[in-house]
Amino acid sequence: AQSVTQPDIHITVSEGASLELRCNYSYGATPYLFWYVQSPGQGLQLLLKYFSGDTLVQGIKGFEAEFKRSQSSFNLRKPSVHWSDAAEYFCAVGYNDMRFGAGTRLTVKP
Amino acid sequence: EAGVAQSPRYKIIEKRQSVAFWCNPISGHATLYWYQQILGQGPKLLIQFQNNGVVDDSQLPKDRFSAERLKGVDSTLKIQPAKLEDSAVYLCASSIAANEQYFGPGTRLTVT
Numbered sequence: 001a002q003s004v005t006q007p008d009i010h011i012t013v014s015e016g017a018s019l020e021l022r023c024n025y026s027y028g029a030t031p032y033l034f035w036y037v038q039s040p041g042q043g044l045q046l047l048l049k050y051f052s053g054d055t056l057v058q059g060i061k062g063f064e065a066e067f068k069r070s071q072s073s074f075n076l077r078k079p080s081v082h083w084s085d086a087a088e089y090f091c092a093v094g095y096n097d098m099r100f101g102a103g104t105r106l107t108v109k110p
Numbered sequence: 111e112a113g114v115a116q117s118p119r120y121k122i123i124e125k126r127q128s129v130a131f132w133c134n135p136i137s138g139h140a141t142l143y144w145y146q147q148i149l150g151q152g153p154k155l156l157i158q159f160q161n162n163g164v165v166d167d168s169q170l171p172k173d174r175f176s177a178e179r180l181k182g183v184d185s186t187l188k189i190q191p192a193k194l195e196d197s198a199v200y201l202c203a204s205s206i207a208a209n210e211q212y213f214g215p216g217t218r219l220t221v222t
Binding site: 004036041042043044045046049090092096097098099100101102103 | 114150151152154155165166201203210211212213214216
């Protein structure tokens with residue numbers, strides 16, 4: 001069965017510092033992978049997705065993610081974090097039957 | 111383009127009462143999803159519709175939860191009777207194809 005693990009429940013970074021959020025997945029076939037962001041009281045917004053092709057995917061708001069099949073990982077990165085990036089981030093895998101990770105809460109220190 | 115609309119945004123009920131949530135997907139989106147997001151967890155798919163037919167309801171607690179999408183557009187999700195553990199945010203999403211889902215703002219349900 002497909003599943004997603006986000007090992008970090010909460011991460012704190014300073015504004016301007018780099019960010020990497022980890023995501024590991026289990027999927028029986030070629031995975032469809034997604035990163036969503038959720039601000040308090042808001043629905044989920046798609047940051048980026050990977051279906052096939054180039055393993056480095058660019059998304060909105062300056063985010064990127066790299067698919068590594070050998071490590072079953074799809075980590076999200078941003079070179080310089082802004083205070084407005086503070087939110088909950090969810091990794092998801094699947095196609096019709098999407099499965100979400102438990103999320104990583106990002107706090108940005110001034 | 112209008113997004114996915116949900117109402118109400120907040121609902122507080124007592125246990126054993128019933129409640130219904132409404133979702134209006136993005137125009138032209140044939141696929142509609144209902145998710146339950148318990149505090150501190152990721153969203154869990156409850157049911158998926160393709161037009162007005164159910165594609166997947168394997169995680170829907172059918173003894174108390176029901177959902178319909180009669181005309182293949184709007185959808186309602188009902189809980190009857192509610193339990194304390196049903197307190198969560200209920201998210202509706204829609205998609206043209208099953209590769210990018212657009213989410214509504216959610217309905218926050220509190221069962222007391």
